Amino acid sequence: MQIIPSNCQRNVGFGKAWNLLTAFQTCVLKPAQPNYIYSPFDYTSLEDASPDYTSLIRKCIETKSKTDLTMIQTHMLKSGFPHFSLGNKLIDGFLKCGSINDARKLFDELPHKYTVTWNSMIASCSRHKRSEEAMRLFERMVLEGVLPDEFTFSSVFKAFSDLGLVGEGRRAHGLSVVLGLEVSNVFVGSALVDMYAKFGNMRDAQLVLDRVVDKDVVLFTALIVGYSQRGEDGEAMVVFGNMIKEGVKANEYTFASILISCGHLEDSFMGKLIHGIIIKCGFESAVASQTSLLTMYSKCGLVVDSLKVFKHFVNPNQVTWTSLVVGLVQNGRDEIALSKFRKMIRSSINPNSFTLSSVLRACSSLAMLEQGKQIHAMVVKFGLGRDKYTGAALIDLYGKCGSVDRARSVFDDLFELDVVPVNSMIYSFAQNGFGHEALSLYNRMKELDLEPNDVTLVSVLSACRNAGLVEEGCKIFASIESNDNIKLTKDHYACMVDLLGHAGRLIEAEILIKRVKNPDVVLWRTLLSACRIHGEVDMAERVMNRVLELAPGDEGVHVLLSNLYASTGNWNQVVEMKSTMREMRLKKNPAMSWVDVGREVHTFMAGDWSHPNSREIYRMVEELIEKVKDLGYVPDTRFVLQDLDEKEKERSLYCHSEKLAVAFALLRSSNNTTSIRILKNLRVCGDCHNWIKFVSRVVGREIIARDAKRFHHFSNGLCSCGDYW
Template sequence: MAVGLAKLLNNFIVPSISLLNRCRFLVDIAQNSIEASQNNKCLAEFSKFYSSLILQCIEKKSLSDSRAVHARVIKLGILSLNVGNKLHYAYIKCGSIVDARKLFDELPERYLISWNSMISFYVGRRKCRDAILLCIRMVSEGVLPDEFTLSSVFKAFSELGLVHGGRGAHGMAVVLGLEVSDAFVGSGLVDMYAKLGKMNDAQLVADRAMNKDVVLFTALVVGYTQHGDGGKALDVFVNMINRGIKANEYTFSSILITCGNLDDLSVGKLVHGLLVKSGLELAVTSQTSLLTMYARCSLVDDSLKVFKAMLHPNQVTWTSLIVGLVQSGREEIALSKFKEMICSSALPNSFTLSSVLQACSRLAILEGGKQVHGMVMKFGLDGDRYAGAALVDLYGKCGSIEMARSVFDSLVELDVVSMNSMIYTYAQNGFGHEAIKLFNAMKDLGIEPNEVTIMSVLLACNNAGLVEEGCQIFASNRNNPNYELTRDHYACMVNLLGRCGRLEEAEMLIKEVREPDVVLWRTLLSACRIHGEVEMAERAQSRVQNLAPNDDGTRVLMSNLYASTGNWSQVIEMKSTMREIKLKKIPAMSWVEIDKKVHIFMAGDWSHPKSKEILETLEYLIEKVRSLGYVPDTRFVLQNLDEESKERSLYCHSEKLAIAFALWMTRNRSTSIRIFKNLRVCGDCHSWIKFVSKVVGREIIARDAKRFHHFKEGLCSCGDYW
């Protein structure tokens, strides 16, 4: 009977019948057979057959078939150690953690491999606490862990950030004699300590290991790279090469990132050469790290060349390229590559979209940013903190406070990054009180401010003229143990005090800094320029020249100061010096985006195709604003001209041309006008735009080099303090 049944089972291959139906058919045969005979050979044949079926389930990764086989095995009563463990593995391969654990608990006995598989499965599914608890149960049942068990447990403790537990697992490895003898354990320990931020422990384990392999060295390199110690990462890499151990693609990937972080192009090129020699240049991780390294070393063309050579760039590669382009200030190319990425059907992630939003915010492309916002919503990333902070920053830098606040309020979880973005948005747009209110709310939300927060709220006080509030925030945070205020914070305070006329206090504050830099003294000089304080300005100029003899900005400021005080002989002398050293002032320019096209204007430049219409609109506006009381402020003409020529010069400022053009192009619309300028808006233009906003009855939003101005109904959001 058993021999005949075995033959039947071996020949039972009918492709048209599903695995489930085959099981049901065989169960009917089996029930009759077992009732007729309790032959052990018969049961063995069934076990053998069902084992083969389980292997098919594993190959197909079919959860339904695995469950069907499980049910038949239970019904037949043949859930042996061998069949049970194979079925357990099938559930793991099918990805069902519930079925796998339920069967695991039902098994009368378990192989060590089943314990390891279940623990590893938990770790892979980020159920690290369950993995650790199962390991504890394993030991309590008298089953000793091996190198594979410990490797999974190390990962579990590192994922949970449990240093004490990790050290306990390390102790178990020592007791079992696996710490130094097994390369798998040694590498796992190094990786665990590196992820826990304990690089000294990682290095000690590596030093004791007898079997140093590429995995161990790579774990060390990655650890030092991730914790910002590029020098030691390079030392480990060199040590590995000197030992004759060949780097793998992950070693190369990490060390190239290190070279990029260190801006060390010479070493980066040497590593590139080793990568080519090793034959791993075409590995995706290697190419991604290569283009990242070149981008961080400001060699964007080399980065693009590496990318062009890639046959099938993936999401990570596209993202690395776009991030690198944005960080290198190549926003236009980054946006172009993003469009290519979408066309290639590669899906962006939160980092991709955050970088693209950053590019849009730097270029002040509001409409493009709105389209990316739509993608953020489409991909369900509107709750992501990085994308959320980038959206707040975008709308803030485009002057859309309402949208920025709307995005901020929709964030599921607030953190210091999103709070900083919103505070900076308020600061840049002159909403000082709102920024301070949000800053004070951080404590109630349990969010600890950092040095970026302090910088943003001080900037808010700067742009709103909130001198006393700024002084109080600065005083209460200058000795905070959680962070150290930098020269930038002091420069912000010097600007705050200097702009309101408290120049002596500003100068004294600079002297408190251990080593004042050019920025601090130039900030004081700029404040002296506003108040016409020549003597202090000359002292500040002397300090700057000692630190940076060829500083261009200082000479421009001094020339403007002398011109504003009518000291034309000094202006002539200063300009003569500037010509001798071939110094050129940055030309003032303004631009405006109309119907997805950017139009750029420079002072006195009538080369625009619509110059006739611009001039007509400008003349109309000048006539209207004069009737409302506008008087040209010729103090802002830094040339020795007669009054009439000075007035004509003021009418040709770039921001006036941009506004005239925008009003003519949108004459049938009621939307806001947004213009941008590369330098600070002058006092005369500021007054003129206020009158224009009243004449046309439309909001005019102007972003200059320092901040936003929202002009509406004859008033500006800055309260005439900027």
């Protein structure tokens, strides 16, 4: 028999029924009144009913047979056996068989429900993301005078956090305090900590933990996870230390969470210390601990250690493989990442969007277009062609390989647009010299209801720089300065200094740097590069002194100034600079160009004879030079940075790495219609730039060259940069 005070139904019906504290104080905590409502069902105990039904229900649960449960329910109704205890058993059976709707239907029809049945329904709804339904059941439970227990609260707090209902969560918290469950019950405490952490209220989460008497590992772990997910990793470390001091032993989930914080903090010392504790506690083989160890070492830049951890995995799953690949790409180990990805596929582990987007970025960094196309096919195969993460990575790949049309095609096919793929598309336009297209997409972001972020603004300013859109770039920068919601960074200033400096507005660029609080080496070096382009020796010497104040051993500055002296014919200063560099043991990075032919990368340096096909390559260069001279090509010896006579300077130009790479690509090309793609680690030489324009006209093919700054698309004697680079 279930007895409900009649005044509970009357009082709770007035006003807002959700005043939980008032309802329970009135209806549950006070002595019952003499006027009762009695249930019309008054049966014997379950043991005296029908044990056959109980046994059958248990077997259905074991076999997960929803159909058999439905048959049992039908038979019970036909036989006129209305025992409410068996009804509760049936509800439990439907829930354990995964049929929440059938359970809910029977639940609503059943006049008498155990507390455990209420808890099962609320917990199932909460677990299956039916949080609002879980909350409504909790309201109804309170209104019907059923006393919640620790299991009720642990489920409903999760529902409140999923729904973001802070006020309702606080009121339910108050009820748990009235019932004496917050301090005494660790289940309620852990659920409260988790709820407040998800609300972003770490202060209240910490207060709950401090009040709980019998603290356990679940409670501490909930708070550690909350701090870690909020990016407050230092606080997570403090909680972990307090947990150890109180003698509470960590479990694999605690270790997994605190290792993530170590990774975010790049604290390899603490990470290795915790690794030792994990081994001592016997959790090294736990999947969660292993994956977090791998990720921690990767984030700390300890790639070798992450690979050692990976070797201990017996059967690495999708998450583990993905963590490994992502870590390798983040640490610039792109070739190893691609190798591991191939092993993952051979192990019959399907990649997810994070795996594929990471290996696509590895292909981007290596400019491996063909391999990227193959991975693109896998993206389509696994139905991720419209995923925003893989979409952004594909746009980045094609953009960095000079295939803007393919990048745009991927962008146009995306189902959902947010700032990530938009940024990738703007950057692709920027790198390939499509400044107006980049500006158009940037302006379109307002229509898409997307807010530009730091990456967006850096990309669009770079687009203006590469296309010579100086005034447009100045307007965008001014709009950033006047926007209180956007904080100017040194990256924004560097883009503007590059934009102004490249346009020859060196004084304005220098004034802009002086507006920056504590300008760094990058800003001054950017201005120095502009001085090199425009031959401004006096300003360059002044800027060099500022750079060397900040970074005395910066070899790049010495090289830039040495090249500037050479380009203006100041050979005495060149000799002096080179002598200084030798004394400081500074080395200049040699210019290199490379080309991918037949899935093999061939690298060339100026005057290089190490390639097995060197004779054919140089013969091809000579043939091309003769042909382009007939079209008007004249060697520009200003780009020879050595003190030689004019004939020697010309011969020196003919041996530049860009020319050797183009000649080799033409020798090895089996298809005369495909584009030729070469890459260079430094800025493309001005003479080579002019030479390749003529070559593209002679051979009738597009030649795409990527240097340290951008892409150049050469076709029919013209370049996409319009000779502005």
